[in-house]
Amino acid sequence: MRKEKALINLLQSLVKLLAEEATSNPEFAKKLETLLAPIPESPGRAKALRKDNANIHTPDIYAEWHARGEGEFRLWLRDEPLEVMRALVRQHDLDPSRRTARWNEREKLSAYIADQLRARLSRGSQFMRD
DSSP states (O other): OHHHHHHHHHHHHHHHHHHHHHHHHHHHHHHHHHHHTOOSSSSOOOOOOOGGGGOOOOOOOHHHHHHHHHHHHHHHHSSSOHHHHHHHHHTTTTTTOOOTOOOOOOOHHHHHHHHHHHHHHHHHTTTTOO
C-alpha cells in the first residue's frame, strides 16, 4: 500500500509538470496532444455480432406432428435448415440447459427436437380423458 501511494504521488507530480510545460511551450503541447490523441476516453466493450433471428419463419411443429405422424415428422424436420431448428428450440424452450447450442449436425438436432416434442405430447396426454 505504501508503494502504491508513492507511485500515485509520483505520477501526479509528473502530470502536473507536463501540464506546466505544455502551457509555456506550444510546440511541446502539440507533441503531447498528438501523443495522447489515440487514447480513448472510455474503453468500450466489443459487441458480438448477432444474427437477427426475428425474421426466421418457424413452422408450427405441433400441427406438423399431428398432420404427419411421428415418422414423417422426423423426416420432414431433418430437411429443415439448421437455423430454423435452432429457432424452434429457442421458441419452444426445448433445451433449457443449452447443450444443443453447439451442435452442427442437422440429424442430431432434429432427433433431439422430435424426442422432446414426443415427451411433451406424452406428458400432456396423461391428463386427457377419453
